[in-house]
Amino acid sequence: MVGLDIDGVLADFLSPFLSLVEKKCGNGAIPPDSITDFKFQEHPFLTEEIVWKCMEEVSYQPEFWHNLSSLVTRREWEALEELNRKRKLVFITNRYERGTYDIRQVTRDWLQKQGITAPLVHFTDERKGKLADQLGVSVFMDDRHENCEDVAEKTRAVVLMPHRSYNQSFEHPRVKRVWNFSELFGYLF
Ligand SMILES: [Mg+2]
Numbered sequence: 113m114v115g116l117d118i119d120g121v122l123a124d125f126l127s128p129f130l131s132l133v134e135k136k137c138g139n140g141a142i143p144p145d146s147i148t149d150f151k152f153q154e155h156p157f158l159t160e161e162i163v164w165k166c167m168e169e170v171s172y173q174p175e176f177w178h179n180l181s182s183l184v185t186r187r188e189w190e191a192l193e194e195l196n197r198k199r200k201l202v203f204i205t206n207r208y209e210r211g212t213y214d215i216r217q218v219t220r221d222w223l224q225k226q227g228i229t230a231p232l233v234h235f236t237d238e239r240k241g242k243l244a245d246q247l248g249v250s251v252f253m254d255d256r257h258e259n260c261e262d263v264a265e266k267t268r269a270v271v272l273m274p275h276r277s278y279n280q281s282f283e284h285p286r287v288k289r290v291w292n293f294s295e296l297f298g299y300l301f
Pocket of ligand 1: 117118119120121254255256
């Protein structure tokens with residue numbers, strides 16, 4: 113079973129999110145490369161508090177999630193759909209659930225729009241190790257090092273972490289850094 117994170121792996125969360133943060137801060141452009149960790153201790157003006165407020169705001173906006181663009185190619189989606197048809201693909205996300213709309217449906221619709229038929233999506237507000245273990249995940253990919261570390265320590269899965277500026281300083285003996293999404297398919301057979 114392959115377990116994939118969505119935001120930062122398949123969907124470009126960061127660009128539209130930073131546009132919103134830019135509007136709130138009024139300090140001009142925030143290049144994605146300037147985000148070197150999500151605690152923002154080194155950042156010239158971003159703080160955890162500002163970013164948390166923006167995160168809360170987008171969590172109430174179904175259209176934000178609906179409009180995210182894809183980070184992977186059409187061919188890669190087709191390869192994922194092949195796995196999905198064999199019921200060997202599950203999506204695991206930390207997206208927030210709100211009472212005002214159904215983020216589960218918005219997420220499934222977005223994946224279907226990319227070509228994934230009846231996607232299996234699991235939501236959790238915890239780190240992902242326990243859930244990945246319960247789901248029998250043997251290959252896992254996530255852009256957040258906290259999730260990669262948790263899965264590496266709680267399961268025997270191969271753990272892949274796509275290189276991002278905000279995970280660049282993380283290292284773990286069981287987490288493999290990848291530069292291209294397609295490297296995933298090299299671990300499947
Ligand atoms: Mg992510």
